[in-house]
Amino acid sequence: xxxxxxxxxxxxxxxxxxxxxxxQLALEEEKIRxxxxxxxxxxxxxxxxxxxxxxxxxxxxxxxxxxxxxSAAFGRLGxxxxxxxRDLEPLVYTxxxxxxxxxxxxxxxxxxxxxxxxxQILGQxxxxxxxxxxxxxxxxxxxxxxxxxxxxxxRVRTETEIGRLAVSISYAAVELxxxxxxxxxxxxxxxxxxxxxxxxxxxxxxxxxxxxxxVTNRTWGRAQELARGLGGTAxxxxxxxxxxxxxxxxxxxTAAPEPIVTAAEVRAALEKRRTRPLFFIDIAVPRNVxxxxxxxxNAFCYDIDDLRSVVEANLKERQRxxxxxxxxxxxxxxxxxxxxxxxxxxxxxxSLREKLEAIRRAELxxxxxxxxxxGEETRRVxxxxxxxxxxxxxxxxxVKLKDSSRAGHARxxxxxxSELFGLRxxxxxxxxx
Amino acid sequence: MNAVLYxxxxxxxxxAAAAAIGSLLGRRDQLAWVxxxxxxxxxxxxxxxxxxxxxxxxxxxxxxxxxxISLVIWAAVLLNLWIERRHRIRPLSAFVLPVIxxxxxxxxxxxxxxxxxxxxxxxxxxxxxxLVLVGLAALVLNFGIALMYLVRERQLKHKRTGTFSRRLxxxxxxxxxxxxxxxxxxxxxxxGLVLGVLxxxxxxxxxxxxxxxALFSLVMWVIYAATLLxxxxxxxxxxxxxxYAIAGFCVLLVTLSAGVFLHGRHGS
Numbered sequence: 226x227x228x229x230x231x232x233x234x235x236x237x238x239x240x241x242x243x244x245x246x247x248x249q250l251a252l253e254e255e256k257i258r259x260x261x262x263x264x265x266x267x268x269x270x271x272x273x274x275x276x277x278x279x280x281x282x283x284x285x286x287x288x289x290x291x292x293x294x295x296s297a298a299f300g301r302l303g304x305x306x307x308x309x310x311r312d313l314e315p316l317v318y319t320x321x322x323x324x325x326x327x328x329x330x331x332x333x334x335x336x337x338x339x340x341x342x343x344x345q346i347l348g349q350x351x352x353x354x355x356x357x358x359x360x361x362x363x364x365x366x367x368x369x370x371x372x373x374x375x376x377x378x379x380r381v382r383t384e385t386e387i388g389r390l391a392v393s394i395s396y397a398a399v400e401l402x403x404x405x406x407x408x409x410x411x412x413x414x415x416x417x418x419x420x421x422x423x424x425x426x427x428x429x430x431x432x433x434x435x436x437x438x439x440v441t442n443r444t445w446g447r448a449q450e451l452a453r454g455l456g457g458t459a460x461x462x463x464x465x466x467x468x469x470x471x472x473x474x475x476x477x478x479t480a481a482p483e484p485i486v487t488a489a490e491v492r493a494a495l496e497k498r499r500t501r502p503l504f505f506i507d508i509a510v511p512r513n514v515x516x517x518x519x520x521x522x523n524a525f526c527y528d529i530d531d532l533r534s535v536v537e538a539n540l541k542e543r544q545r546x547x548x549x550x551x552x553x554x555x556x557x558x559x560x561x562x563x564x565x566x567x568x569x570x571x572x573x574x575x576s577l578r579e580k581l582e583a584i585r586r587a588e589l590x591x592x593x594x595x596x597x598x599x600g601e602e603t604r605r606v607x608x609x610x611x612x613x614x615x616x617x618x619x620x621x622x623x624v625k626l627k628d629s630s631r632a633g634h635a636r637x638x639x640x641x642x643s644e645l646f647g648l649r650x651x652x653x654x655x656x657x658x
Numbered sequence: 659m660n661a662v663l664y665x666x667x668x669x670x671x672x673x674a675a676a677a678a679i680g681s682l683l684g685r686r687d688q689l690a691w692v693x694x695x696x697x698x699x700x701x702x703x704x705x706x707x708x709x710x711x712x713x714x715x716x717x718x719x720x721x722x723x724x725x726x727i728s729l730v731i732w733a734a735v736l737l738n739l740w741i742e743r744r745h746r747i748r749p750l751s752a753f754v755l756p757v758i759x760x761x762x763x764x765x766x767x768x769x770x771x772x773x774x775x776x777x778x779x780x781x782x783x784x785x786x787x788x789l790v791l792v793g794l795a796a797l798v799l800n801f802g803i804a805l806m807y808l809v810r811e812r813q814l815k816h817k818r819t820g821t822f823s824r825r826l827x828x829x830x831x832x833x834x835x836x837x838x839x840x841x842x843x844x845x846x847x848x849x850g851l852v853l854g855v856l857x858x859x860x861x862x863x864x865x866x867x868x869x870x871x872a873l874f875s876l877v878m879w880v881i882y883a884a885t886l887l888x889x890x891x892x893x894x895x896x897x898x899x900x901x902y903a904i905a906g907f908c909v910l911l912v913t914l915s916a917g918v919f920l921h922g923r924h925g926s
Contacts (some may be wrong), residue, residue: 384687386824404814404823407830500895502829519815523896531817538819 236283796843
C-alpha cells in the first residue's frame, strides 16, 4: 500500500439504516461499474469495491483521505435517487485499518448478517470483488484482503457450526428427519392438507432426495393440484390411515378441529412396517396428530412447538458459534497485517532487483563486446560471475527490508534504499498530491 | 516386555475413552481426533504386545483366559475403528471403549501371573478359541451400538436437541449396525462353541464335566439366537433388539468372568 494511504470500509446496513434508505441505494451492476471507474478516475481512491445487497451497501477502499473518499462515493451512489451525502452521513459507519479488515472478514463470513451464518453473503462479496476487478479498480490491497476474507469465511464454515443448523421451521423438519433416517434418499413422504409451511417442508425433503411424494386433502381437487406442484401422487383422504404403512415421513397441516391421526392407527401401521420408523411433522394448530403417537415405539411426532424450540436452540447455538468464529477472524486479522506490511516493501524489492539486473546486463554486454574471441566457456563464467555479485549484493538489503516490514518501520527503509540506489519512488506519481 | 506394552496400550485406551466421551459432550471437534489417534496408537501397541508375548513364551498367545480376553479386546478395537471409518460414526468409541476397558482392567495382573497350564492336545481347540474370539469381539460392538441406539432413541422421543444429540448418528443407522454386528458375530460364536463342545471329550476326557464357562456360554448363545431369530422374523427391531443385545452382553460378561474367577476346566 502506498505510504500515507489507508484501507477503509464505509457503509450502511440493516443495523444502521432502514430498508427505505437501503432500497434506494441498491443499484444494478452497470451503475456500480460506472461509479467505480469514476471514483478512481477522479483520483480520490487508489482502489475501491462496492458491495450492494438488500441488507447492506458498503464501500471498501484505499485512499489518502478516507473521509473525502466516502462522501464522494456515497454522493455518487445516492445521486441516482436524489439522496444527498448530508442525509446519509448519520447512517454511515466508517472503520479504518485493522478494524476495516475485521469488518470485511465478519461480513464475508456472515457474522454481520441479519440471519447469522446465512450462506448467500459470501457469493455476494465475491460478485462485488469480481466487478471491481473487471472494472480495474481492485489493486494489490483489495486482492490481498479479499483472498484472505474468502479463505477465512471458508474456515468459519468448516471449523464452526455457524451455518450448519436449521433456523427455519421447514428446515428443522429436514434436520430432524435426518436424525431418524439414514439419509433421506428414497423415503416416501405423505403431505396431509395444504399450507405454505408444510408445502415448504415437503419441498425441502424432496430436495434432499425424499421420494415418492403422496398428497392428500379433504378437497380432492386441491390434493391433485398440490401433487402436481410437488411432482407427487394424490391420495383420497379416506385412505390416510392405510397410507401410513407405506410412507416414512408424514407432514400434516389441516384445519381439522380434532386429531386426524390416532395412536391406534399408527400402532397398526407400524405392525405392518415391521421395524421401520415413522416420523410425523405436525404443523397444524390444533394438532392433527394425537400426542400419544409419540409414545408408540418407532413413531416420532414433532408438533409446531417442538419445531420452534429446535429453531430457537439452533439460533442460540449459532450465536455461540459466532463467538468462536469471531476469535478465528481476529487471528486472521493479525495474519493480514503481516501480509499488508510485506506488500509495502514488495515494490521496492522489485525495483531494486530490476535496477541491478539492468546494470548487470549492460556491463556484461560491454565486457563481452571487448572480448570478441571469447568462447562459450568464458561467456558462461562471466554470466555466472555477474549474477553471483548481484545476488550477494541484493541479499543484505532484502533481508533488511523484510525484517523492517515485520518490525513495522518499513517506510523508513524503503525510502532510504530508494534514495541510496536512486530508484523511482515506490509510490505511484498520480496518487501523490 | 509384553507386559509393559500391554500397560501402554491399556493407558492409551483409557485416555482415548476419556477423549471420546469428552468429544461427545463438548463442542470441540479436535477431541474426536485425539480419541481416534490414541485408539490407533493403543491398538498398535496392543498388537506389538500380543506378538512379543507369543515370541517370549514360545507359544500361541491365546491359551489362557486373560490372553483370550486381551485378544477379544484387540479384535473389538479393530472392528470399532473400522466401523467408525466406514460409517463415519465418530463417537462410537465413546460407547465401545468404556465397555472394552471394563473387560480389560483386570488384565495386567492376569497376564503377569503366568500359571503353568496343561498343553493343548488338539488343534481344534485353537480353532474353537479363535472363532469364539472373533464372535465375542463383534458382540462387544453390538452392545456398544445398542447402547448408543437407546440413547439416541431417548433423545428423539424427549425432543432434546443439544450438542450431544447432534453428535449421535441417525437412529436407523444404529439399528442397522446392531443387526450387522449380531449377524457377523453370531455364526462365529456358534461354530466356535460347537467346536468347543466337540473337542471337549478329547481335551477333558468327558463331555459331562461341569464347567461354569460352558454353561453360561449356552445361556448367552440362546439369548443371541433368539434376538437374531426375532430380527429375521421382522418383529424385533429397534428398542427391543437393543434391550436383548444388552441382556446378551451382560451374560457374556458373566461368562468371561466365570472363565477367569471360577475354577472350571477353562480356568487355568
